[in-house]
Amino acid sequence: MAVVVAFLAAGLFVWIEDARSAPYSIAILLVLWGILVQLLPKPRLGFPYILVVACLLRGLLCLQEPSLSDDIYRYLWVGKVLLNG
16 A cells, blocks of 8 residues: 555655645645554565665656756756767
8 A cells, every 4th residue: 555655655656746836735745644654554675665666656746857956957057068068
């Protein structure tokens, strides 16, 4: 069940696109996450399972535009300037 909540959270971040524009939604999501972590039974899963889920969540979040930092655009610009001399 916690994996489903994790995927829903990642999907919500992709849907919101900018975490700064929806702080209340993020706060509610984090509170619900904490409640579910306390109430649901603790799974007895190994490290490989956790690693696979983490990679899937990271891959899902890579589909959205960077919203908390614009450093990537600066890095791309600097790279273009360096290539052009």
